[in-house]
Amino acid sequence: MAKTKTARRKASAKGKRRKLSARGITIIAALALVFLTIAVAIGWKQYDYRFGTAIVREGTVQVRTGTSFDELSRMLADSGYLKTPRKWDSYARSNGLDSVRAGNYTLREGMAYRTALTRFFYGRETPVRLTFNNIRTMDRLAGVVSRYIEADSAAILRTLNDESVIGETGLTKATFPSLFIPNTYEVYWTMTPREFVTRMQKEHDRFWNEERRAKAEKLNLTPEQISTIASIVIEETKFSGEMTQVAGVYINRLRAGIPLQADPTVKFALGDPSIRRVLNRHLAYDSPYNTYRYAGLPPGPICVPPVSALDATLAYAEEDRKHDYYYFCAKADFSGRHAFARTLPEHNRNAAAYAKELNRRGIR
Structure with a gap:
C-alpha cells in the first residue's frame, strides 16, 4: 500500500515536471519569436538604410552655407527627390547624420539612404566645371565666375579689386588681368573668391612653363x-x-x-x-x-x-x-581681315580705301 502511494507521488511529480517543461518551452519559444522579430525588424531597417532607395530622381543640389538639415530635407522633399521623407529623417537622426555641409551635390536615381546622407554629412561635393572666355573687365569676370561658385559677383569683385590680394600675386592693378588664363577648370562650388585667385595663380604659373x-x-x-x-x-x-x-x-x-x-x-x-x-x-x-x-x-x-x-x-x-610689317588696317571688303604694309605710303592707300568704304556705308 505504501509502495503504491509512493509510486503515485512519483508519477504526479513527473507529470508536473512535464507540464512545467512544456510551459517553459512555450515561453522560450515566444521570447525567441519576439527577439527574432526585433532582430528581423532591426536587420531590415539596417538593410533598408544601407541599400533601400532614398532618391527617386537624378539632379544636382546646391546647399548654401548655414543650411540646416531640416531645411535640406524640406528642399529635397519639395523638389521630389525623396522616396519617403519620414524614413529620410528617421535614418538620419538614428545614425547621427542629421547635419549638412555646404556644397554642390549630384544625386542619382536609386541612391541609398546611407550613401546620400553621408554625402551631405561629410561634404562629399561634386566638382563643377568653371569656364570663362571673352572677358573684357574684372566685373565681367566676377559675373561669370559667380555662376559656378557660391559667392556672388559683388563678393568676387571686391576680392578682384582688393589691393592686398593683387599684391600677393606680384602684379599691379593694371597687370592683374594677365593672371587669368581662359580655360575650363574643375573647382568646388564652395570655393571662396580668394581661393579662386589662388587657383588662378597656380594655373597661370602652370601655363607659363x-x-x-x-x-x-x-x-x-x-x-x-x-x-x-x-x-x-x-x-x-x-x-x-x-x-x-x-x-x-x-x-x-x-x-x-x-x-x-x-x-x-x-x-x-x-x-x-x-x-x-x-x-x-x-x-x-x-x-x-x-x-x-x-x-x-x-x-x-x-x-x-x-x-x-x-x-x-x-x-x-x-x-x-x-x-617687316609696321602697319595694318581692316580690308575694305569688310571681311574682318587686314591689309598689312611695310611703309607709311602703302598703309595710307590701304587706310584710304577702308575709309572710303566706311563713308559709303554711312558708318560715322
Missing part, C-alpha cells in the same frame, strides 16, 4: 607684356591666321620706338568697345591707355586674352614667323 617663358625672353618681353600685346591682338582680329602677324606689327613698332596707335586701346580708355569708327576726337582723349598719345605699351592688358592670342603672340619669336 619654360618653353613659353623662353619665347617671351627671346622677344625681350615679360609674360605680362605678352598678355598686354595679346589683349590688343584679340581685339583687332579673330582670325587665328592673322594673330601672329598683328602681334608682330606691334612688336616691330615697339622695337622701332613707334607709337602703337592701336584703336582698341583708345576704345578701352574711353570705356566704349562699341565704337565702330575711331575719330580724331577719340584720339585726343588723355589716358595712358591711348597709344596714339603715349608711346610704348599701355599699363596692362585691355582684356583677358585667350590662349590662342597668347600663343600667337609668342609665336613671333619663331624665325619663320618674323616679318
Whole structure:
C-alpha cells in the first residue's frame, strides 16, 4: 500500500515536471519569436538604410552655407527627390547624420539612404566645371565666375579689386588681368573668391612653363607684356591666321620706338568697345591707355586674352614667323581681315580705301 502511494507521488511529480517543461518551452519559444522579430525588424531597417532607395530622381543640389538639415530635407522633399521623407529623417537622426555641409551635390536615381546622407554629412561635393572666355573687365569676370561658385559677383569683385590680394600675386592693378588664363577648370562650388585667385595663380604659373617663358625672353618681353600685346591682338582680329602677324606689327613698332596707335586701346580708355569708327576726337582723349598719345605699351592688358592670342603672340619669336610689317588696317571688303604694309605710303592707300568704304556705308 505504501509502495503504491509512493509510486503515485512519483508519477504526479513527473507529470508536473512535464507540464512545467512544456510551459517553459512555450515561453522560450515566444521570447525567441519576439527577439527574432526585433532582430528581423532591426536587420531590415539596417538593410533598408544601407541599400533601400532614398532618391527617386537624378539632379544636382546646391546647399548654401548655414543650411540646416531640416531645411535640406524640406528642399529635397519639395523638389521630389525623396522616396519617403519620414524614413529620410528617421535614418538620419538614428545614425547621427542629421547635419549638412555646404556644397554642390549630384544625386542619382536609386541612391541609398546611407550613401546620400553621408554625402551631405561629410561634404562629399561634386566638382563643377568653371569656364570663362571673352572677358573684357574684372566685373565681367566676377559675373561669370559667380555662376559656378557660391559667392556672388559683388563678393568676387571686391576680392578682384582688393589691393592686398593683387599684391600677393606680384602684379599691379593694371597687370592683374594677365593672371587669368581662359580655360575650363574643375573647382568646388564652395570655393571662396580668394581661393579662386589662388587657383588662378597656380594655373597661370602652370601655363607659363619654360618653353613659353623662353619665347617671351627671346622677344625681350615679360609674360605680362605678352598678355598686354595679346589683349590688343584679340581685339583687332579673330582670325587665328592673322594673330601672329598683328602681334608682330606691334612688336616691330615697339622695337622701332613707334607709337602703337592701336584703336582698341583708345576704345578701352574711353570705356566704349562699341565704337565702330575711331575719330580724331577719340584720339585726343588723355589716358595712358591711348597709344596714339603715349608711346610704348599701355599699363596692362585691355582684356583677358585667350590662349590662342597668347600663343600667337609668342609665336613671333619663331624665325619663320618674323616679318617687316609696321602697319595694318581692316580690308575694305569688310571681311574682318587686314591689309598689312611695310611703309607709311602703302598703309595710307590701304587706310584710304577702308575709309572710303566706311563713308559709303554711312558708318560715322
